Amino acid sequence: IREHEEITKVKNVNRIELGRNIIETWYFSPIPREFFPEGSVDVLYVSEFTLDMYRHKSELERHYRRCKIRHPPGDEIYRDDENKLSMFEVDGAKSKIYSQNLSYLAKFFLDHKTLHWDVDPFLFYVLCEYDEKGYHPVGYYSKEKYSEQGYNLACILTLPPYQRKGYGKFLISFSYELSKKEEKVGSPEKPLSDLGQLSYRSYWCHAVLEALLEMNNEAISVIDITKHTSIKTEDVVLALKFLGLTKCVNGRHVICVDENFLREKLKKFPLKGVRVDPERLHWAPLK
Ligand code: ACO
Helix, strand or coil: CHHHHHHHCCCCEEEEEECCEEEECCCCCCCCHHHCCCCCEEEEEECCCCCCEECCHHHHHHHHHHCCCCCCCCEEEEEECCCCEEEEEEECCCCHHHHHHHHHHHHCCCCCCCCCCCCCCEEEEEEEEEECCEEEEEEEEEEECCCCCCEEECEEEECHHHCCCCHHHHHHHHHHHHHHHHCCCEEECCCCCHHHHHHHHHHHHHHHHHHHHHHCCCCCCHHHHHHHHCECHHHHHHHHHHHCCEEEECCEEEECCCHHHHHHHHHHCCCCCCCCCHHHECCCCCC
C-alpha cells in the first residue's frame, strides 16, 4: 500500500497547522497511516517544537500544555540576536523521532526527492525565528555525517509561508560555511528540484561574483574560486558560464572579468534578507 501511495502521490493531507501558520501541502507524505485512516485528512496539527503530529486540535493544545520544550533538540550552533534567528544542529541518531517528523514534514513539499527515512546517518540544521514564545522553525536542511560523493547538503526546505525571503540562500550559504570550516569542497545531492536548481544557481552566481571581486588580482583560476567559496569546481564553472564570464581563447576557456561588469552583474544576483555571519557560527566538524 505504502509503495502504491508513494507512486500515485495522491495528497493524503490537505493542510498542516504549524504554529501561527496553516499551510497548504504540495505532495503526498508517507506519514503513519493512523494520521489519515480515511484515505486523507483535511488538517494535520503539528507541534512547532517537537514536530509531533496530531489529528485533532485539542490534542495539540493538550500537548502544548504538557510539554514545555520550546526549541528543536540538539545544539544551538548559530545565533543572530539582531535578526532573531537561530540555527540548531540535530543529530538524527540522537533525536530520531524529531528527525523523522521533520522528514515527513519536508516530504509534503518535495515531489521527486527520495527522502532518507533512516535518519541515523544525518544531521539536520533547523533554522528558527525566535521570540518570547519560543523558536519557530522556518526551514531546514539535512546533511550526511559522512558523504562519499562530497555532498554538503542532502535536502533543503523553506516552509512555504517563509519562502522568497532569502532563507533558502541563507541555508545554502550556511552549508558552504560549514564546508569551509571542514576545509572541504561541497555540492548538493542530486537531483535538484526546479526550485532547488533556481536557488542554487542564484547562490552560486552571487558567491562567484563576490569571490572574483574579493580576490581582485590578475590571474584567477576556477580552483582559486573553489578554494575561496568551497563550491565544487563543476558548479563554479556552471555559474561562470551562466554569467557569461568565460571565453574560448586559442581553444582554452579563460575567465574574462572587468570590475565594473562584475559589480553590475552582482546587482542582478543579490543575497536578499539576512546573511550568514561566520563570526556567529559556533561549530566544529565531526571527528
Ligand atoms: N519562482 C522563481 N524563482 C524562485 C522561486 C519561485 N517560486 N523560489 C525561489 N526562486 C529563486 C529565485 O532566484 C530566488 O532568489 P530571489 O528571490 O533573490 O530572486 C532564489 O531562488 C532563492 O530564494 P530564497 O528566498 O533564498 O529561497 P527560498 O527560501 O524561497 O527557498 C527552496 C528555496 C528551499 C528551494 C524552496 O523553494 C523550497 O523549500 N522548495 C520546496 C522544496 C525543494 O524543492 N527543495 C529543494 C530540493 S533539491 C535538494 O534538496 C538538494
